[in-house]
Amino acid sequence: MDEKIVTEIAKSIPDSAWNRLVQTACDTFEKAVAPLTESTSGIGRLIKAKFDRLLNEEKVLVAETFAKAKQKITESSKEMKGHHNLNIVLQVVQESCKQTDEKLRDLWANLLATELTEGGVHPEIVSILKRISSDDARVLLKVSENSPKINQKFIETLGHAFSGMSPVTIYRSKEDSFSEKLLERLGLIKKEIPHWKLTEIGIGFLEVVSGISSSDEEISNDQFPTHRE
Template sequence: MDVSTNIVKSIPKEAWGQLARTACTTFEKLIYPLTATTEGIGRLIELRFLKLEDEQKIIAAKCLEEVYKKIQELPVGPGPDVIVKPSVVYEALENTDNQTDITIRGLWANLLANEFLDGGVHPEIAKLLSRLTSRDAVLLLKIAQQDESTSLTIKVLKALASRTTLGLFNERKTFNHIHLVKLGLVTELDRVWILTTTGRELMRVVSDPA
């Protein structure tokens, strides 16, 4: 079971207030350095964060901690001309409920890290990620790996795929395939599943930042 889910189940209700206050402090300390090159954006994001429920604040702060760690481990940080789009960060904040899944939270952390690094994440791609489950994401990875032109470094998905026996890959078409088609992420060509341009872009922005 995911760490976040364990946290939610094990903490007494009376402790939520203190944890939420700690999460707010953590969020503030992390968000301002990440948005230092974009005047006022950090404050806008923090205001949206403060509207979350206490449980959501704790998960959002955990995700941002992962983002910050990813960026700190890179040899080069955000450039001076990066413009962070609040709408991309808002989408992540509004989808904290599905981030109790450690796989999905890892993808959000990658997406946010890439946004803070170069501002290159389209808001519509963030909305698409909000509609994926772990099963969808693993299937998307498997389809992407068949495309030799697609370079991916998605550690969290590869780790999950290595121990997954979901039956997704033995069947020609599952509901997950149909869902990915409806989202415009994959298509079937000559009985071969391939990524669309949108699918390749989503996989790019959820890959580990390089």
């Protein structure tokens, strides 16, 4: 959703209703970070302090992102680890608060869920996610369909986040699209004439932002090579 539209919608909501919405968002965020506060109080307090400094409109977006991450963790039947990379979590707060695109916010929620349950999310994955648009993500999804190391469940998981969006045409005339060139520059895809293929970095990136699998549906390292310890 366009930022201007979000602003106009926010302005159209009566003050009393908006205050309730913000309070609900704050309560939702408190519940989402409660496990962090219980396991590592210092991290929990820092995240809460970062949240408290946000504008009310930003708090709503961040609360939604954290709530989604918590829901994904619950549905996966996985448990949160006791140690997390504070910088990764704080960057999720910082980036999701200005991400008005709901589908990209869902990818931030996936990244957060991965960090909280599995850990080891590389900071570069955060940097890449900050630089791509929905169109770029759709192109990346389309390219993944041509990559033998990506299984169908993985494609369906990421594709669900972008359901309802128009299909992406990877090949446009004789020239590649801007998204393809950007994704190539980011190291996510490479050209193997006449097709685009995912790189190992692209596979690792998609593994993190596509969501966590349930505890009884673990994906083998042969399918998803990672560098996590």
